[in-house]
Amino acid sequence: MANQLGDHAVVLGGSVAGSLAARMLSDHYRKVTLVDRDTLFGPDGPRHAVPQGHHIHALLARGQQILDELFPGFTDELVSIGVPIGDFGTSLSWYFNGEMIQKAETGLICVAAGRPLLEARLRGRVSALPNVTYRERTDILDLVAAPDRGRIIGVRVQGKDAAEPEVLQADLVVDATGRGTRTPKWLEQLGYPRVPEERVKMELTYTTCDFHGPLEFDPIGDDIALLPVATPAMPRGAIFARLPDRYAISLTGILGDKPPTDMHGFMEYVKSLPVPEIYKAVRDAKPMGEPQTFHFPASIRRRYERMSRFPDGLLVVGDAAAVFNPVYGQGMTVAAIGATVLGKHLGLGVPQPQAYFRDLAKVVDGPWDMAAGADLGFPGVEGKRSLKTKIGNTYIPRLQAAATRDGVLSAAFLRTAGLVDPLTALMKPGVISRVFRGPR
Known part of the structure; x- marks a missing residue:
């Protein structure tokens, strides 16, 4: 093992972010243990701890690229079992204010x-690593700190069938427990400032x-989905996939x-x-069960990089650091991007939390500005509206409207939405010119 940093790393949470973190840690720790309260292997449907698993999930383009980099042949494996794939700009029909942007x-x-299928395949790849172990049906009780509380040295857990809790000693603990993270609470209990x-x-x-x-009527055909995106003018949205x-x-x-x-x-x-084609397609179709619902009150970004103090031996990844409005499909891809940040810091040596969180903030900035900014375009949504947000909510709808006539703008927008290009790519002079003057 190159650049071994310690004996044992523990990951809290065995979902997408946790599995990707374990993949990165496996190159640097003799043993990696993922702890999750659910049964992870065997069920083929949504897990109890992931109520959003019933709903359509998107693996954006940058997420797909990272998974193929970490697990060679991952996309081909999915194709081999019948998962549809296609070009982000031609296999999806994107509608804004009822108008479809040009395919490109x-x-x-x-x-x-x-999501259940993607998670299962991902866990299959990670569990095959010789030094990685998943501990299912195990509750995470709290962190264990050194006497001076300056370092996290383990985590206290209890198996569903165990009579007593146990302590898993760890050189590094990574919180990947998602929206329900208790790290902010645990830190306050240890005397650290509020996150x-x-x-x-x-x-x-x-x-x-x-x-x-x-x-009987299939407007998707060999493509993947129709997406009427909610806008302030037409606030009802959908994904038909x-x-x-x-x-x-x-x-x-x-x-x-x-x-x-x-x-x-x-x-x-x-x-x-x-988009009336969606109703026409399913009005006579046979449902496979009752509709399932999920409530998402707010996007939350925890700014660990702004804390004056933080213990060594603890990091946070995925939704536990920033949870996004799922409409934009960013969660799994941002988790994958965050895993690359973790991998970079592991390659430099034992991760220093403040340096890690600063770099994590940099890669979260773009997706957050996109998702939070779009939501703040709706007058009733609560949140801070900066000048940048106001400019974006004036410019981006004009770009989307121009993209109904200009495939170059469609491609530019979708490369940004796919988290491959930064948001600033939409502000290049050549793009701005096409938005306001049209293509030459």
Whole structure:
């Protein structure tokens, strides 16, 4: 093992972020243990601890690239079991204010795997590593600190069938427990300052229903999905996708507009979408079960990089650091990007938390500005509206409108939405010129 940094690393949470963190840690620690309260291996459906697992998930282009870098052949493996893939700009039909932007080749791959399948394949790759162990059905009780509380030296856990808790000693603990993270609370109990937070409150509700195929009228065909994106002018949104064994519609509503869970109400909501082809496709289709709903109150960014003190031996990754409005499909991809930051710091030696969190903040800035900025375009959404946010919410809708006539702008926008290019790429003179003057 090159650059061994310690004997044991413990990852809290066995989802996407946790598995990717374990992959990075496996190159530098003799043993890596992932701890999760759920049963991770065996179930083929959404896990109890991941209620959003019922809904359509997107692996954005940059996420797909990173997974293929870390696990060679990962995308080919998914294709071999029937997962649809396609170009991000031609296999997806993107609608803003009821108008579809022009399709354009981007060279970026979209992977249409549901979250349970993607997680299962990812865990299969990580669990095959000889020094990685998943501990299922184990509750995480609290962190264990050194006597001076300046370093985290382990975590106290208890298996579902165990009579007593136990302490897992660790050289490094990584929190990947997602939205329910307790690290801020634990830090305060250890005498550390409150973790600064940013919140954007949009009160999102997702409702998803799966349908048997084939469809009598299929507007997707060999493509992957139709996406009428919610905008302030048309605040109801949806994703209508072709998955390996079914079709699915995820409906979205914000600020108290809740897509219903009864089939009649669900279909009426589908009928209200600005893309009538979706209702036409499923009005006579057979549902595979009752619609499932999920409430997401707010995006939260925990600014660990702004803390004056932080213990050694502890890091935070994925949604435990920043949880995004799932409408934009950024969560899994930002977790993958964050894993590359972790890998970079492991390559430099024992990670120093403050340096790590500064670099993590840099890669989270772009996706956060995109998602939070778009949400703040809705007048009723609560959050801080900076000058940058106001400029973006004036410019981006004009770009999207111009992209209905200009495939170059479609490709530029989708490369940014896919987290391959930075948001600043949309502010290049050549792009701005096409937005305001049209293509030459």
